[in-house]
Amino acid sequence: MSTMSSANSVSLTSLSETLKGLSTALICTHVAPDPDAIGSSFAMQRCLEAQGVSARVYLVQELPKRMSVFTEGVPYTLSVPDEEFDAVIITDTAVQKRMGPEYESLCARSGKIINIDHHASNPGWGTHNYVDPSAPSASSIVLDLALAMNISVDVQTAELLFAGLLDDTGSFRFSNTDSGAFKSAEILVSAGARPDEVAQALYFSVPRSQLLLQTRALQTLEVREGGRLASLWVDDSMLSECGASTEETEGLVDFARCIEGVLVAVFIREIEGGWKASLRSSHAMVDVNQVAGVFGGGGHPMAAGCRLEGSLDAAKSALFAEIEKVLAKVSE
Numbered sequence: 001m002s003t004m005s006s007a008n009s010v011s012l013t014s015l016s017e018t019l020k021g022l023s024t025a026l027i028c029t030h031v032a033p034d035p036d037a038i039g040s041s042f043a044m045q046r047c048l049e050a051q052g053v054s055a056r057v058y059l060v061q062e063l064p065k066r067m068s069v070f071t072e073g074v075p076y077t078l079s080v081p082d083e084e085f086d087a088v089i090i091t092d093t094a095v096q097k098r099m100g101p102e103y104e105s106l107c108a109r110s111g112k113i114i115n116i117d118h119h120a121s122n123p124g125w126g127t128h129n130y131v132d133p134s135a136p137s138a139s140s141i142v143l144d145l146a147l148a149m150n151i152s153v154d155v156q157t158a159e160l161l162f163a164g165l166l167d168d169t170g171s172f173r174f175s176n177t178d179s180g181a182f183k184s185a186e187i188l189v190s191a192g193a194r195p196d197e198v199a200q201a202l203y204f205s206v207p208r209s210q211l212l213l214q215t216r217a218l219q220t221l222e223v224r225e226g227g228r229l230a231s232l233w234v235d236d237s238m239l240s241e242c243g244a245s246t247e248e249t250e251g252l253v254d255f256a257r258c259i260e261g262v263l264v265a266v267f268i269r270e271i272e273g274g275w276k277a278s279l280r281s282s283h284a285m286v287d288v289n290q291v292a293g294v295f296g297g298g299g300h301p302m303a304a305g306c307r308l309e310g311s312l313d314a315a316k317s318a319l320f321a322e323i324e325k326v327l328a329k330v331s332e
């Protein structure tokens with residue numbers, strides 16, 4: 001079900017009709033694209049192409065290596081196109097600014113801004129919004145659209161979408177893993193997606209530099225609030241010491257999250273002019289989206305992110321103070 005909170009909400013059926021009527025489309029997603037961002041946007045390109053729509057993906061930065069096995073042959077660009085499109089379609093992006101520094105010129109490429117997302121914090125900033133917080137991934141929504149458009153999903157599209165679904169559900173372990181997630185998985189595997197190949201590419205092809213970075217990050221582990229809050233951080237010097245890229249910080253938050261008794265896990269990394277915090281909750285009463293919102297960020301109740309300013313210590317104490325407030329709602 002799509003939330004009808006925004007004025008420009010559209011139904012799945014009407015959105016699939018709109019997509020079918022396009023001749024050209026530019027597809028965008030969020031900065032630091034994760035498998036769901038890549039999976040949903042690149043699969044959207046393939047679905048539209050199958051409908052005779054000339055579609056291209058725009059990425060702010062180069063494709064993450066672990067997703068490149070699934071994207072072969074799909075046209076994408078790293079520069080903002082000059083031409084106009086019938087629509088700009090954005091997937092998995094709660095806040096328009098998360099499209100990157102060029103978000104205004106990207107959206108100026110068309111009068112039709114189609115916002116397809118599953119983040120509860122998405123206010124519906126498009127001219128056409130399909131925001132379904134009950135969908136486990138943006139990739140699941142793209143699958144639903146493909147089915148609504150009667151597109152036969154081929155192996156490559158199925159694996160792109162499966163990668164997004166697998167990653168956003170934490171390999172079917174997070175609270176968004178509902179029967180719908182397995183229904184989508186069933187359709188995708190029937191269409192030829194190989195779960196072992198996708199898992200191999202996403203989780204068992206870790207560069208050595210990433211493993212080194214994990215050992216460094218683990219040395220920063222702090223557990224507080226009676227064992228209910230755990231945090232890790234990484235700064236730029238640690239990245240360069242390990243020869244690791246920003247992409248390789250992904251998943252570090254899970255080391256804090258997996259500790260027994262931890263209700264809120266925090267991972268902080270250095271970004272230009274400050275810090276970026278990733279927050280995870282493992283308790284339905286602890287809403288980290290609310291915490292992220294205090295700092296202008298957002299996401300889901302169980303997984304959210306925000307930017308912080310100042311020194312690491314200042315950033316941490318500001319963040320921990322807000323987390324304390326949400327933890328106070330949970331009796332031990």
Ligand SMILES: [Mn+2]
Nearest residue numbers: 036092138168
């Ligand atoms: Mn997602």
